[in-house]
Amino acid sequence: MNRPILLNSCARAATSAEARFRINVPIAPSRGTRVVALDAGAERVVRRVAEQPWATARFFVCKSPTLLAQSNGEVADVGLLSTHGFESRLSLELAGADVAMMVASTDDGAYAARAIGDACTLRGTMTAGVVLAGGRDAGETVSALRPHARVLLVTYDEQDVSELLTALRA
Amino acid sequence: MLRRELNELLTQTGPGTPMGELFRQYWIPALLAEELPENDCPPVRVKLLSERLIAFRDSEGRYGLIDEFCAHRGASLWFGRNEEGGLRCSYHGWKYDVTGQCVEVPSEPDNGTFCATVKLTSYPLVKVGDILWAYLGDPAKRPGLPEFEFVHVPSEQTYTSKRWQESNWLQALEGGIDSSHVTWLHSGALKTDPLFKGAKGNQYNIGDLKPFFEVAEADGGLFVGARRNAEDGKYYWRITPWIMPSFTMVPPRGDHPVHGHFWVPIDDENCWVYTFDYHPVRALTPAELQAMKAGFGVHSENIPGTYRPVQNKDNDYLMDREAQKRGEHYSGVRGIAIQDASLQESMGPIVDRTKERLVPADSGIIKARQKLRKAAIALRDEGVTPPGVDPAHHRVRSAAIVLPRAESFLESCGDAVTVIPGTPQTSV
Ligand code: FES
Ligand SMILES: [Fe+2]
Numbered sequence: 001m002n003r004p005i006l007l008n009s010c011a012r013a014a015t016s017a018e019a020r021f022r023i024n025v026p027i028a029p030s031r032g033t034r035v036v037a038l039d040a041g042a043e044r045v046v047r048r049v050a051e052q053p054w055a056t057a058r059f060f061v062c063k064s065p066t067l068l069a070q071s072n073g074e075v076a077d078v079g080l081l082s083t084h085g086f087e088s089r090l091s092l093e094l095a096g097a098d099v100a101m102m103v104a105s106t107d108d109g110a111y112a113a114r115a116i117g118d119a120c121t122l123r124g125t126m127t128a129g130v131v132l133a134g135g136r137d138a139g140e141t142v143s144a145l146r147p148h149a150r151v152l153l154v155t156y157d158e159q160d161v162s163e164l165l166t167a168l169r170a
Numbered sequence: 171m172l173r174r175e176l177n178e179l180l181t182q183t184g185p186g187t188p189m190g191e192l193f194r195q196y197w198i199p200a201l202l203a204e205e206l207p208e209n210d211c212p213p214v215r216v217k218l219l220s221e222r223l224i225a226f227r228d229s230e231g232r233y234g235l236i237d238e239f240c241a242h243r244g245a246s247l248w249f250g251r252n253e254e255g256g257l258r259c260s261y262h263g264w265k266y267d268v269t270g271q272c273v274e275v276p277s278e279p280d281n282g283t284f285c286a287t288v289k290l291t292s293y294p295l296v297k298v299g300d301i302l303w304a305y306l307g308d309p310a311k312r313p314g315l316p317e318f319e320f321v322h323v324p325s326e327q328t329y330t331s332k333r334w335q336e337s338n339w340l341q342a343l344e345g346g347i348d349s350s351h352v353t354w355l356h357s358g359a360l361k362t363d364p365l366f367k368g369a370k371g372n373q374y375n376i377g378d379l380k381p382f383f384e385v386a387e388a389d390g391g392l393f394v395g396a397r398r399n400a401e402d403g404k405y406y407w408r409i410t411p412w413i414m415p416s417f418t419m420v421p422p423r424g425d426h427p428v429h430g431h432f433w434v435p436i437d438d439e440n441c442w443v444y445t446f447d448y449h450p451v452r453a454l455t456p457a458e459l460q461a462m463k464a465g466f467g468v469h470s471e472n473i474p475g476t477y478r479p480v481q482n483k484d485n486d487y488l489m490d491r492e493a494q495k496r497g498e499h500y501s502g503v504r505g506i507a508i509q510d511a512s513l514q515e516s517m518g519p520i521v522d523r524t525k526e527r528l529v530p531a532d533s534g535i536i537k538a539r540q541k542l543r544k545a546a547i548a549l550r551d552e553g554v555t556p557p558g559v560d561p562a563h564h565r566v567r568s569a570a571i572v573l574p575r576a577e578s579f580l581e582s583c584g585d586a587v588t589v590i591p592g593t594p595q596t597s598v
Contacts, residue, residue: 014336014483016439016519027171027525099530128530133387142578146384151530153537154386160537167528167536169171 029055032097033170037061038109045158050083057170059083062112076115105132110144117148172523181338183435184220188546194307201302220437234268237290300330317561319589320448328448333470338520339435346418349396350531358499365467369424371598374398374406390563394534395579411566414558419568422597439519470507487512565589569596
């Protein structure tokens with residue numbers, strides 16, 4: 001059964017010594033991550049995270065009243081307030097974004113989550129959700145976000161927000 | 171992406187490293203029980219967490235795991251004679267018992283006292299199920315024995331194999347948490363593998379190629395849920411538990427046995443992959459056992475007399491480009507275990523995680539790394555016992571379940587992911 005078939009193509013080059021011959025070019029950061037806090041508890045965490053240095057990530061809280069008029073009759077837009085204080089809206093921020101990350105600690109942001117989820121589906125933007133369980137029963141928050149976040153992280157550790165963003169090169 | 175220091179922290183498990191100390195809090199698989207089949211059988215060289223050891227079973231059936239090298243002038247005790255209650259070095263005849271205590275130095279006078287001062291490092295080695303488990307940590311902190319279900323069901327209900335993987339343990343473990351590769355790399359197996367095919371759940375897998383993921387904390391680690399659309403607006407969930415540091419289970423399929431893995435560092439560039447299959451309430455059938463031994467399911471076919479897979483790095487894993495074209499094996503490599511091994515070994519012995527481009531679907535891996543890092547640092551700085559040491563944390567199961575949309579996978583299937591002895595697995 002010992003049938004070396006591709007020895008001519010350096011199959012044995014997977015050693016640590018060979019690793020130094022790997023092409024080493026700078027890796028581009030992701031195109032843009034938009035982090036949106038859906039409620040007051042989440043806002044506190046997101047504001048803290050926003051103070052760290054990031055490549056292209058931008059951070060927002062949902063303004064109230066959250067939902068703007070349904071712009072095209074299908075998908076609602078959401079008013080956003082950046083952690084730097086400028087006003088924006090979801091439809092603007094999603095242009096050029098890779099990922100929309102929603103952060104929630106209660107189910108208060110259920111409508112906003114739906115609007116963000118729908119808008120992202122329409123544009124083919126990836127969605128992620130972080131539920132800050134904070135020791136409380138997070139069931140309702142999770143149900144509110146589940147349909148709208150392709151990946152949902154339920155955590156007791158608010159550091160996970162920055163942890164995820166770092167891993168994603170945000 | 172991980173910073174270089176963090177990659178080193180997580181991948182180095184030798185003595186004195188933070189991750190090495192973390193592993194030394196747990197009982198970990200050291201050998202299969204079949205490797206020491208009878209009293210006075212040949213000793214086995216074992217390298218674990220970068221320590222060279224020798225395992226033997228003495229004339230009374232006691233298991234020993236001691237320093238591989240004789241205290242006299244450093245010859246390997248693998249050449250030794252296992253006889254009359256101890257292992258005798260073949261060079262000058264020094265003899266050791268299972269605790270590493272030297273019990274005879276032939277050049278010294280009879281009844282001399284010298285040998286009492288000679289003791290090799292030794293670790294406890296205990297048989298639980300089909301595995302010999304070792305504990306390489308502080309004796310004062312030795313935890314209760316493992317309570318994973320696969321080592322506690324009757325022996326006819328369980329089967330464990332192992333294979334050598336030529337990569338760091340972490341990239342191997344990450345494969346066990348990474349549910350998103352299954353749809354691609356292993357897609358062929360759902361249709362043809364005797365240990366997978368025929369389950370209703372397979373239809374959901376095939377019908378929905380873009381699962382959603384949910385990651386939640388468990389007492390001993392994590393649960394990673396992958397959900398796909400099922401009929402009538404329901405979700406099909408597949409739930410993978412990870413118990414720290416390196417135990418993972420694959421969600422079941424129909425009434426097939428349930429399987430999982432233990433990923434054990436040999437040194438920083440090699441690991442053992444222990445692979446088990448068990449059924450909580452019935453014996454494995456002869457056909458199932460035969461399939462497992464032949465390398466189907468998540469097992470591997472090994473070179474006889476070794477634990478090195480027949481398909482390995484030296485023969486390009488017997489890559490079959492025709493099978494790749496036909497769509498029989500997505501990558502052209504046969505068998506789930508070797509599909510994983512081939513790609514994980516191809517990353518290099520220790521993958522450079524500073525270069526990764528992770529995506530949100532990798533959240534399970536991201537979270538697992540973070541838990542390992544935090545646990546290693548909390549142990550180093552504050553002596554905190556990590557998750558997964560308490561045997562109660564071991565009593566988890568994987569599950570495959572169809573649930574109404576609004577239900578949270580963990581709240582609705584607490585029972586499904588908990589071991590209830592004598593009840594079948596939750597599976598579709
Ligand atoms: S697609 Fe995941 S490693 Fe290449
Ligand atoms: Fe796999």
